[in-house]
Amino acid sequence: MPQIIEFPPRPYLGVRRTITMTSFHLVADRIGEIIGRLAERGTAPAGAPFLRYHSIDMAADRLVVEAGVPVPAPMDAEDDLLAATLPAGRYVTTTHHGHPDQLAGAVESLLRWGREQGLEWDLTEKDGVEHWGCRLELYRTDPRVEPDMNNWDTDLQLRLT
Template sequence: MSSSEPRVETRSARPYACIRTRAPLSEWGRVNALVGEVRAWLDERGVAVVGAPQYRYHSVDVAGEIDVEVGWCVAEPVEGDGRVRPGEWPAGEYAVCDHVGSPDRITEAFARLDEWSARTGRPFAKRGETWVGRFETYLTDPAHEPDLDRWRTEVAYLLGTG
């Protein structure tokens, strides 16, 4: 299990469809179930999915609730229905780190990114305590790779300007 050295990537805006929720870590199973719900919603409407499932974190309080969107990037923007809503990755420079191993150890990637930010003086984009662009993309399909130690996850944080 390991996390790569962070790298900077410039990314364009990308549309996605998601469900936003708040939950403590003790209810993370409920959050994870939203991956399938959003995918089924997209499939029912014939919406083309681009890539893997993703989580966008707006605020993280590991002792309390986490404000998160769970969804999928799509080829074209979607109209929401109240439960499923449209979203968009903000365009800009991202600090990106690849994590190989169980999602339960994803904090290794977070620590790498925090260390990188402190070392380089490149802050992450935030408005107060709200992240402007903090994403996890799950690159491994559990149906094809049941071994959690082989899962690949990309963590990407939008960089700030100051």
């Protein structure tokens, strides 16, 4: 069952890319590198790595997505890594257990639930393009520990207005 949780600002290091539905690897595959660069700095992640969706244009197959890793305190950007902060606020959150290919259905169920509850997402739509204030998929399962993607746990967090 989805819950509404108040989150404080959460700093992270990440990388942003404009991708298509078939090129998610260009951003998602950077998570391991970000974790490695944090280790080089002597910093452990402060939470699960995530994908943050900034804009979604399904008609044009164009998405602006960040791969990020939470950090305990703000850090400096380096090279093509950006230093940013997830905005504070109220988020609808739920956990999906299963293959990441099933996340689209889980998100649709969460959006439907929110509509039924009369909730307003931190979302604007212009010319068929969704622009999210903060829409996250947090990957709680370490693929080195559990390689079977059917056993992965992914938290979905969508910010409310």
